[in-house]
Structure formats: C-alpha cells, structure tokens
Amino acid sequence: MLDADGTVLYHDSPDSFLDSLAGESFADRVLESPESSGAFVDMVSGVRSLVLHVADGDLFFIRVFPYEVIMADLQEMRLVAVFSVVGVLAFGMVVAFVVSRRLYQPIDKLSKALGVSQTGNPALQGQDELGQLSMAIESMVERTLTMEEVDRARSDLLSREVLKEFIQGETLGFAGPRELFDEFRIPFDPDAGFRLVSFRQRPGLTGCDTEILSGSMELRQELCCIQVDNVQVYILQKGSAELENELLHDLQGKVSGVLALSGPVAEAAELPGIFLALRDQLRFGFMHKCGEVLYLQQQGQQETASEYPTELEKQMIHHLRSGDSLAAEETLHDFIESLSVLRYDIFRFSLRRLYVSVQLLGRELSTAADLDGRDDLDRGLGELPPEPETMEEIITPFRNLFYRICTGVSENRAARNRELSDSVELLVRQDFADPNLSIQSIADQLGFSTSYVSRVFKDATGTSVADAISEFRLEMAKRLLLEDDSPAREIAQRVGLVNENYFYTLFRKKVGCTPAVYRRGKLQNPAQERNAGF
Numbered sequence: 001m002l003d004a005d006g007t008v009l010y011h012d013s014p015d016s017f018l019d020s021l022a023g024e025s026f027a028d029r030v031l032e033s034p035e036s037s038g039a040f041v042d043m044v045s046g047v048r049s050l051v052l053h054v055a056d057g058d059l060f061f062i063r064v065f066p067y068e069v070i071m072a073d074l075q076e077m078r079l080v081a082v083f084s085v086v087g088v089l090a091f092g093m094v095v096a097f098v099v100s101r102r103l104y105q106p107i108d109k110l111s112k113a114l115g116v117s118q119t120g121n122p123a124l125q126g127q128d129e130l131g132q133l134s135m136a137i138e139s140m141v142e143r144t145l146t147m148e149e150v151d152r153a154r155s156d157l158l159s160r161e162v163l164k165e166f167i168q169g170e171t172l173g174f175a176g177p178r179e180l181f182d183e184f185r186i187p188f189d190p191d192a193g194f195r196l197v198s199f200r201q202r203p204g205l206t207g208c209d210t211e212i213l214s215g216s217m218e219l220r221q222e223l224c225c226i227q228v229d230n231v232q233v234y235i236l237q238k239g240s241a242e243l244e245n246e247l248l249h250d251l252q253g254k255v256s257g258v259l260a261l262s263g264p265v266a267e268a269a270e271l272p273g274i275f276l277a278l279r280d281q282l283r284f285g286f287m288h289k290c291g292e293v294l295y296l297q298q299q300g301q302q303e304t305a306s307e308y309p310t311e312l313e314k315q316m317i318h319h320l321r322s323g324d325s326l327a328a329e330e331t332l333h334d335f336i337e338s339l340s341v342l343r344y345d346i347f348r349f350s351l352r353r354l355y356v357s358v359q360l361l362g363r364e365l366s367t368a369a370d371l372d373g374r375d376d377l378d379r380g381l382g383e384l385p386p387e388p389e390t391m392e393e394i395i396t397p398f399r400n401l402f403y404r405i406c407t408g409v410s411e412n413r414a415a416r417n418r419e420l421s422d423s424v425e426l427l428v429r430q431d432f433a434d435p436n437l438s439i440q441s442i443a444d445q446l447g448f449s450t451s452y453v454s455r456v457f458k459d460a461t462g463t464s465v466a467d468a469i470s471e472f473r474l475e476m477a478k479r480l481l482l483e484d485d486s487p488a489r490e491i492a493q494r495v496g497l498v499n500e501n502y503f504y505t506l507f508r509k510k511v512g513c514t515p516a517v518y519r520r521g522k523l524q525n526p527a528q529e530r531n532a533g534f
Contacts, residue, residue, distance in 0.1 A: 001059060001060065001061050001062070002021060002027065002030070002031070002059070002060045002062065003058055003059065003060075004031065004058040004060075005020070005022060006020055006021045006022030006023075006024075006027050006028075006031060007019070007020050007021075007022075008020070008021060009059070024044075025042055025043060026040075026042040026043070026044050026049070026051050026062075026064075027062075029042065029051075030051070030053045030055075030060050030062055031060065033053070033055075034229055035055075036054065036055045037053065037054045037055065038052075038053060038161065039051065039052045039053070039157070039158065039161045040161065040165060041067060041162075041172050044064050047066055047067075048066075048067045048068070049064045049065060049066055049067050050064070050065045050066075050067050050070050050158075051063075051064055052064075052065070078151060081148045081151060085148075155185055158184055159184045159185055159186045159187070160224070160226065162180065162184040162186065163184075163186050163224065163226060163235075164226045164227075164228060166180060166268075166271070166272070167226065167228070167233065167235075167271050167272055167275045168228060168272065168275070169272040169276075176190075176269070177190035177267075177268035177269055178190050178191070181268070187224070188224070188235070188237050188268065189237065190267060190268035190269075191267055191268070192237055192267075193237065193264055193265060193266060193267075194235060194236065194237055194262075194264075194265040194267075194268065194270075194271060195235075195236045195237075195241070195243075195244045195261070195262055195263065195264060195265065196233055196234070196235055196236075196261070196262035196265065196271070196274060196275065196278060197233070197234045197236070197244060197247055197248060197251070197259065197260075197261055197262075198231055198232060198233045198234070198259070198260045198261075198262075198275075198278045198279070198282060199231075199232055199251065199255045199257060199258065199259050199260065199282065200230055200231060200232075200255075200256070200257045200258075200282050200285065201227060201230045201231065201232050222236060222237070222243055223235065223236050223243065223247065228275075228279075230387075231278075231279050231282060233275065233278070234247060235271075244261070248261070248293065252291055252293075253291065255291075256290065257282070257285045257290060257291075257389070258281075258282065258285040258288050258289075258290070258291070258292045258293070258294055259291075259292075259293045259294065260278045260281040260282050260293075260294045260296065261293060261294065261295050261296060262274045262277075262278060262296050263295060263296055274296070277296055278296060279344075280343055280344040281294050281296065283344040283387050284340055284344065284347075285389075286388045286389055286390050286391050286393065286394070287336075287337075287340055287391065308350055308353070309335055309338045309339070309350075312331055312334055312335045312338060313335070313354055313357060315331045316328050316331040316332060316335065316354075316358070317357070317358075317361055319331060320358070320361060320402060320405050320406060320409070321361075321365070321409065322409070323406045323409035323410050323413065324406070325399075325402040325403060325405075325406040328402050328406075329395065329398070329399060329402060332395065332398055333395075335354060336351070336391075336394065339351065348384075348386070351384060351394070352384060354398075355384060355397065355398065355401075358398065358401050358402070358405070359401065361405060362401060362404060362405045362408070365405060365408055365409060365412070366408060383397060384397055417456045417459060417460050418460060420446065420448070420453065420456050420457070420460075421456060421457050421460035421461060423446055424442055424446070424453065424457050424465060424468070425468070427442050427445060427446075428442075428465075428468055428469055428472050429472065432469065432472050432473050432476060432495060432496055433494060433495060433496045434496055435496050435497075435498045437469060437496060438466070438469070439453060439454060439464075439465040439466060442465060453465065470506060470510075471510075473495040473496055473497055474495075474506065474507060474510050474511070476495045477491050477492065477495045477497075477503075477507065477515070478511070478518065480494060480495070481515055481518060481519045481522075482519065482522055488500075488503070488504070488514075488515040488516065489503070491515070503515075
C-alpha cells in the first residue's frame with residue numbers, strides 16, 4: 001500500500017515499511033493513472049510482473065504477481081479443468097456401464113467409494129442410492145465448471161487490459177500484434193478487418209458502459225468494449241458493417257455528444273493510429289451538434305502540421321485596438337474553424353498562443369493608457385478548458401478578455417476626445433477675435449486633420465466647430481453691446497466678424513433682433529440681462 005508520494009505504508013515484508021518507490025516505473029504508472037483500478041505488465045525489481053492496483057482516495061493498493069508464474073498458473077488451471085472434465089465424462093461412462101451390468105450392488109460400492117452419505121447432508125436425505133450418486137456427480141461437475149469460469153474471467157480481464165494498452169500504442173515488448181494477441185488470447189484475428197465506434201463517456205461513470213446497449217445477442221457477443229480515459233470504444237470484427245449499423249442505431253440518443261466511426265480498418269497494426277484520430281475527433285465534438293455521427297474516412301486523417309493563422313490573429317488584434325469586440329469575436333470563430341483540421345494538441349497549443357497574444361495586447365494598451373486592471377489581464381478572466389464540451393467554453397474566456405480590452409480602449413478614446421474637445425474650446429476663446437479663425441486653423445494648431453477634429457468635437461459637444469466659433473463670437477458681441485456704447489460694426493470687428501452685413505444677418509438669425517434693438521431692450525430691462533458664456 002502506497003500513499004500519494006509513493007511511500008510504502010504497508011508491505012508483506014516489514015523491511016520495506018516507509019520505503020519510497022517514487023521513480024520506480026510501475027509505481028509511477030499507478031500514481032499517475034487517472035483510473036481508480038487497473039492492471040498492466042511492467043518490470044518490478046528486475047522481474048517482468050503483472051501489476052494489479054486499486055485506488056482509494058490518496059491510498060493505492062498494489063498486488064504484484066510474477067508474469068511467468070501467472071501464465072504458468074493459467075496453463076495449469078487450464079490443464080486441470082480439461083482433465084477434470086475428461087475425467088468426469090470417463091467416470092460417468094464407467095458408472096453407466098456398471099449400473100447397467102450390476103445394478104444396485106455396484107451402486108452401493110460406488111456410493112461408499114465416493115463417501116456418499118445421508119448423515120449430515122439434508123439434500124441427500126430421502127434419496128435412493130442412485131439419486132445420491134447422481135447428485136454427487138452433479139456436484140463434481142459444478143465444481144469443475146466453476147473453476148473454468150474463474151479461469152475464463154481472469155483471462156478475459158487480462159486480455160481486455162492488454163488490448164487497452166495496445167490501442168494506445170503499447171506492444172508490451174512483443175514483435176507484433178499476432179504474437180501479442182496469441183499470448184493473451186485476445187479474441188480477434190489481427191489480420192482481419194476491424195471497425196471502431198467511439199464516444200465521450202458520460203460524466204460520473206467509470207469503466208466500460210455496456211448497460212446502454214439493448215441490441216441483439218449477436219451484437220453483444222461480437223464486440224469488445226474498451227475505455228481509455230473518458231473515451232469509450234467498441235471494437236468490432238465479424239460481420240462488421242452490419243453490426244456497426246446496429247450498434248450505431250442502438251447508441252444514438254443514448255450518449256451525450258457525438259459519435260466517431262473509423263470505417264473499415266485493414267489490420268490490427270493500424271488500430272493505435274485510428275484510435276488517436278478518433279479521440280481527436282471526439283475532442284472537436286464541441287463544433288458539432290449533439291448526436292452527430294463523424295466518419296473518419298470522409299474527413300481523412302488530420303494534418304500533423306499547418307501554418308498558424310497569423311492573418312486572422314492580426315485582424316483580431318486590429319479589431320481590438322479599434323474597440324470592436326463583436327468583430328473580434330467573429331474573427332475568433334474563423335480562427336477556431338481554421339484550426340479544426342489539425343490534431344487536437346496542435347489546436348490546443350495554437351489557441352493558447354492566441355490567448356497569450358490577446359493578454360499581451362491588453363497589458364500593452366493598459367500600460368499605454370495608464371489604466372487599472374492590468375493584474376486581471378495578467379491572470380486572465382477565465383481559463384481555456386483542456387477538453388471543452390461546447391464552443392461557449394472556448395469563447396467565454398476570450399470574450400471576457402475582449403470586453404476588458406475594448407472597455408479600456410473606449411475609455412481611453414473618450415478621454416482623448418474630451419481632451420481634444422477642451423483644446424478646441426480653449427482656442428476658440430483665445431482666438432475668437434481673429435478673423436481667420438476656422439476649423440482648419442484650429443486643426444493645424446492641434447496637429448490633426450480637419451475631419452478628425454470635426455468628428456471628435458461633434459461627438460463630444462453635439463455641435464460643429466464652425467457653429468461653436470459663431471456662437472462664442474455672438475455671445476461676446478452681446479456682452480460688448482451692453483458694456484459700452486461702441487457702434488455695432490466696431491463690435492463686430494472686435495469679435496472677428498469683419499463683414500458687417502454678415503454680422504447683422506447672423507445676429508438677427510441667432511438672437512431674433514438687430515444689435516441696436518437688443519442693446520435698447522436689455523438696457524431698459526436690466527433684470528433680463530444674462531451673463532454671456534461659452
């Protein structure tokens with residue numbers, strides 16, 4: 001018994017108590033195994049051994065049997081079972097012959113020889129000698145069948161564990177599938193065709209789930225169910241095409257997610273590669289509808305290498321710099337679609353690379369704008385799941401980053417626009433008396449284009465720069481009309497409106513009366529006077 005650190009908590013030998021097995025191949029495989037129980041073949045103390053293990057929380061119970069001894073026991077049990085059956089049959093024939101010749105006297109002798117007695121055995125009470133003898137023989141046959149069943153169960157468990165290792169690429173030191181299949185009595189012909197049907201295991205279940213099958217007895221007998229991590233695989237051989245259709249019909253509607261089918265597989269040597277491709281297809285199940293069937297032969301083998309979609313990343317970064325999170329998310333969908341033809345490990349790496357690029361952009365923009373929240377961007381607002389069940393599980397962490405970045409960009413842009421708008425207003429106040437004051441002169445002084453200044457000022461104040469200049473000049477003209485008795489045309493020049501007719505027209509349009517009437521009315525009604533201001 002080991003703890004999670006590989007320390008021996010109990011051992012048949014007291015000398016091994018508290019020894020550390022960390023670093024031993026077989027101990028590391030047990031500690032790192034994601035399954036609660038299992039078996040495998042490995043070297044233990046220089047001896048090839050069968051290792052059985054069961055996990056209970058942080059405790060790992062391990063039983064090691066010398067491989068050669070196990071195989072010798074199996075052979076011995078097989079011989080014992082065969083000779084027992086042959087012996088029983090021979091014995092029965094002898095009994096039948098003796099009974100037909102000697103009747104009761106031989107039966108009595110045979111009963112005594114077998115130790116058949118009613119005493120202490122209620123099942124034999126009331127039986128005649130022939131009945132007692134018959135029950136004794138039946139008991140012997142039952143004991144023989146029980147031994148065969150135990151032998152068969154152990155052999156079946158071992159062959160399944162070996163097949164599980166094989167489809168993951170482990171040959172256990174054998175030269176090829178033929179030798180491996182023969183040694184462990186795996187019930188398949190390695191040179192005949194195969195078909196694989198796989199799906200993601202339902203949450204909360206462990207082991208191979210055969211309870212969901214309701215197909216024919218032939219289907220149950222001809223398939224082998226293997227579970228690797230959270231992937232369940234049915235392996236078919238005899239009558240593969242028909243049984244595959246029956247199995248597929250039986251599974252649809254009973255499993256969550258998608259089903260992945262291998263199609264014809266020529267020989268056992270191809271199974272590990274096919275299994276890896278099917279597992280990758282299942283990992284991409286989030287891109288398909290629940291219950292959809294994915295055929296490996298239609299999609300082909302996934303590419304082992306491909307160029308990173310740099311242009312799509314650039315587009316996404318451009319949208320984020322512009323503060324357009326919706327466009328960035330649309331580009332993210334295109335990015336994921338372009339990666340779906342790769343192996344899942346490459347897909348995962350590329351997605352993580354993009355995630356880091358977006359985080360770096362967020363830190364760059366936060367630093368440039370001196371915004372808060374850089375720690376949130378460093379930590380990330382949600383992590384990418386290792387094997388997502390839905391597209392939303394991938395999109396959500398990116399969406400959170402997009403929102404933070406675009407919010408910061410929007411706030412930064414708003415601050416810059418307010419600053420630019422304030423600069424325009426300041427120049428209008430300072431230079432309103434200059435007849436050449438215009439949006440062009442203001443843009444030149446600020447170092448921006450007229451269109452940019454006009455758009456920003458309009459967004460910030462709701463009015464154009466030209467209207468703001470005219471409004472401020474009129475306000476100053478109204479103030480001067482009340483402060484001194486200078487002629488209106490002189491006041492017009494003092495506020496930058498050198499065209500007298502334009503000044504009168506603009507004043508009448510905006511104020512509703514001529515400058516003279518405005519002066520007269522305000523002076524006669526001081527209570528109506530208002531302070532001019534921008």
